[in-house]
Amino acid sequence: MPRDVMIGNRPARILIVDDHEDNVDLLQARLEAWGYETSSANDGDVALRMIGENPPDLVLLDVMMPTIDGTEVARRVKQNKALPFIPIIMQTALDATEHKVKGLDAGADDYITKPIEFAELGARVDSMLRIKRLQVELEAKTNQLAEANTKLLRVSQTDGLTGLANRRHLEERLDEMFEHSIRLNEPFSLVMTDIDKFKSVNDTYGHQAGDAVLKQFAQILLAEAREIDKVGRYGGEEFVLLLPGTVLDAGVTFAERVRKAVEAHTFTFEGGTLKRTASFGVAGWPHPAVTHCEALVKTADDALYVAKETGRNKVVRFASDEFNAHIGNADGSPAPASSDADVTANTLSTKLGDRSPRGENLGAPAGA
Numbered sequence: 001m002p003r004d005v006m007i008g009n010r011p012a013r014i015l016i017v018d019d020h021e022d023n024v025d026l027l028q029a030r031l032e033a034w035g036y037e038t039s040s041a042n043d044g045d046v047a048l049r050m051i052g053e054n055p056p057d058l059v060l061l062d063v064m065m066p067t068i069d070g071t072e073v074a075r076r077v078k079q080n081k082a083l084p085f086i087p088i089i090m091q092t093a094l095d096a097t098e099h100k101v102k103g104l105d106a107g108a109d110d111y112i113t114k115p116i117e118f119a120e121l122g123a124r125v126d127s128m129l130r131i132k133r134l135q136v137e138l139e140a141k142t143n144q145l146a147e148a149n150t151k152l153l154r155v156s157q158t159d160g161l162t163g164l165a166n167r168r169h170l171e172e173r174l175d176e177m178f179e180h181s182i183r184l185n186e187p188f189s190l191v192m193t194d195i196d197k198f199k200s201v202n203d204t205y206g207h208q209a210g211d212a213v214l215k216q217f218a219q220i221l222l223a224e225a226r227e228i229d230k231v232g233r234y235g236g237e238e239f240v241l242l243l244p245g246t247v248l249d250a251g252v253t254f255a256e257r258v259r260k261a262v263e264a265h266t267f268t269f270e271g272g273t274l275k276r277t278a279s280f281g282v283a284g285w286p287h288p289a290v291t292h293c294e295a296l297v298k299t300a301d302d303a304l305y306v307a308k309e310t311g312r313n314k315v316v317r318f319a320s321d322e323f324n325a326h327i328g329n330a331d332g333s334p335a336p337a338s339s340d341a342d343v344t345a346n347t348l349s350t351k352l353g354d355r356s357p358r359g360e361n362l363g364a365p366a367g368a
């Protein structure tokens with residue numbers, strides 16, 4: 001039966017370590033006749049350097065050598081975490097039980113006694129390379145799995161239509177980014193935006209035109225955002241921008257810039273062009289009504305609602321005079337600034353009433 005000398009698509013590489021030149025020659029001739037690739041070292045130092053530079057698939061290691069002996073070479077190879085699994089077969093003298101025990105203790109995988117019988121050598125090399133082959137396959141599969149996991153993670157975080165972060169990923173990032181801002185006592189702004197009269201794009205030009213508008217809208221947001229901002233699709237035609245290190249004033253200025261960019265943009269789709277605007281709600285931390293990230297989303301959403309109600313194509317800041325006036329405190333005074341965001345949010349919800357229609361498509365699969 002022909003010997004299987006291959007590891008993957010190349011012959012296995014065997015390093016012979018022995019201080020006796022004639023032993024090396026003998027082993028090298030035989031192993032190469034079988035089809036292996038070989039290299040050799042005459043002492044432990046050279047062997048360790050060669051193994052480090054270009055790890056072989058197997059080492060045939062003599063125990064008795066000057067300077068560093070075989071046992072020490074085996075120990076260092078097995079301790080070196082940077083190296084792959086390299087089977088080591090120790091060559092010991094026939095009567096040296098102590099050597100065998102020391103060698104195996106040091107991490108050698110097998111031993112063969114001198115003078116070497118070639119039939120036994122072949123069988124032991126075969127057996128060790130079978131293990132090496134399994135190890136190589138396992139490593140390749142592990143790498144494939146890790147790659148697939150990375151891809152899966154990316155897909156699970158991405159909105160399929162626009163390529164932006166999806167809602168789940170946005171919420172995760174918001175949690176992390178907001179926590180971070182609070183820890184460093186740095187301001188944080190959140191912009192929520194929704195395309196105006198988007199339904200009529202679908203109704204007039206078809207769903208594909210609607211998708212084209214969503215993609216281009218996403219690109220405008222990306223182009224205006226900084227590297228450290230996070231842009232995501234929150235639902236249907238509603239998007240969120242997370243702006244770390246940004247005070248509310250600057251968040252409003254940013255939203256105004258995006259609003260103008262959208263207004264100036266001519267959306268293209270197969271068969272035509274169209275214009276659209278968008279409305280924006282901006283909230284920020286620190287603010288008495290914002291004690292956790294859900295409140296930040298809620299207050300930006302409330303501000304967006306007011307922007308829609310008061311004419312669209314505009315930016316409304318949470319708790320601004322316009323916001324408060326619209327929320328309609330009977331005496332025209334500002335909305336209550338409570339330290340309990342839930343109370344504030346609930347109060348607003350009651351005043352704003354149920355306005356689920358704007359959010360009806362939240363979480364709908366892209367292009368559905």
Ligand code: GH3
Pocket residue numbers: 161194195196197198199200202206207208209210211214235236237308312357358359360361364365366367368
């Ligand atoms: P408003 O100015 O008040 O925001 O009105 P609107 O028409 O933009 O809002 P409305 O909530 O009434 O309509 C949103 C529409 O967005 C309805 C829904 O079919 C559409 N939509 C949601 N997701 C997608 C999508 O992935 N692709 C397309 N083409 N349309 C979508």
Ligand code: MG
Pocket residue numbers: 194195196197198199237
């Ligand atoms: Mg809309």
Ligand code: MG
Pocket residue numbers: 194236237238358359
């Ligand atoms: Mg909407």
